[in-house]
Amino acid sequence: MTTGPSHHTDPDQIRARLTGIALMCGAVLSFACLDAIAKYLNGYMDTLQVVWARYTGAFVLTLFIFNPVSRPGMMRTKRPLLQLVRSAMLLGSTVTNFLAFRYLQLDQALAILFSTPFIVAILAGPVLGEWIGWRRWVAILVGFSGVLLVTRPGVGDVHWAALYSVASALFYSLYIVATRVLSKSDTSDTTLFYSNLVGAVAMLPVMPFVWNTPDDPFIIFLMVAFGALGSFGHYLLIVAHRLAPASVLAPFMYTQLVWAIGFGFMIFGDVPNSWTLAGAAVVVASGLYLLHRERVRGTA
Template sequence: MTGPALDSVQEHRQRLIGIGLMCGAVATFACLDAIGKYLGTRMDVLQVVAVRYASAFVLTLLISNPIVRPGLLRTAKPLLQIGRSALLLGSTFFNFMAFRYLQLDEALAILFSTPFMVAILAGPMLGEWVGWRRWIAIGVGFAGVMVVIRPGFGGLHWAAMLSGASAVCYAFYGITTRMLARYDSSQTTLFYSNLFGTAIMLPVLPFVWTPPRSVLDGVLMVAMGAFGAFGHYLLIVAHRHAPASVLSPFMYTQLIWATTFGYLVFANVPNHWTLTGAAIVIGSGLYLLHRERRTHGTVAPNEPR
């Protein structure tokens, strides 16, 4: 196998690797969100956000730092790095605030409008145009989210607006992550994310700090940073293997983890609407994976699908 056929097979393999990394990332984020929701009931949300970044920064610094990686701080797009880091910080803050008032599955179901926004933005901003089949699959997945939150049926809590703001930040974060994947290393991008969040939040920490109530709280504060750093590293690497429009629908799988943790940790029993919506979301993601595996080898690399 040579020429275009070999290139197509290799690109197909890269996309599947990216999808696998994306699924691993969102599973890790579900752990981070569950810890963030728990700690948010025991301390100020600003403290939770600050500790999340500070612990992630320290942990990653032990493994990847300018001493062992001399070119770590070198970036071709410094302003884009700052903008991406600010978007992630905003998404994290809005998300953790929403967790104080909403169940995990409710907050994340709203956040899952992100793939729809990414699909709209990826064309004009990245040149990654989405074909009609993927539009339909994304639309079906979004409909599953609507089944979960049921707008207009009993009304939404005002905190849903916080989840909406988090979704907007996260959509642009996904786009800028893909942009930076063309210029900077994964380690550089992760380093700047943690550095920016730590630099912004540490000055705030003395004004909101309260000591952990238990050893478990202290352990979870560190673990939150570890999950955050590892999850975002997987996300950054995933965007090196596949376009944002291919990866973003698979964040829907986080709904499964969110529902599971919500039940096990917070005794939030999902209702039949949540289960029905989750089934639709999962079905949409499986169809996208099926299309990726079946058609990529026979479609020209730049042809929308």
């Protein structure tokens, strides 16, 4: 009997992709823990001290692996100004995001932050020359409507701190665009090193004005674990993208919303309202459609 041509997938490739997906889920879980710790620490210290702990811990821990001694030339960059701007955008996103955690539930802040892919798609045209078609414009508008469902501007029961999450999404979108530009000239090690260095150095002069010495061993442990989780999460993210294409991994970033809802309920007693769930569903669906269009475009 004659059969049509069969298409076999390399078992090693399948194994690598499944491993990459598992690592991506681990990275997202690390980031969800990071957010929960940030919200928890906000109740014991100034938000700027929380940000300092995040960057200083990550910088010190990664310095043992990524440093100019073990990797000569790592600090050499072809675009130093853009490196500083990119790091400043990431710092701005972190500060505004942690400020939002002081007032909002984890799921609310994260649902708004998930609007980042839409903002990146808008900026990619004028900045990167990656113009989008009408289908993706429709997805962007639908995604924006999902953000409006979460924030509900003009409705009294939505906290004004939702503006912090909006600002965080804007900063993070600029950070992503700058990262894509730098990927053509600098290595990932160089870019990661500057991200942690600039954040740690920038927060240092602020500490004398906001410092509150923790006396609870558990709080000290959380501050140390804070930086470790950030470094560990980014490490898993890097390895995952080495094993599997970004288009395969991207949908799994939305599992962070599930973790955020779970941690919010277990740690803070927060129950997501129907508006947040509906808005998050619209944002996720729109983001997945944008991802689908990218894959179609890449295949073509």
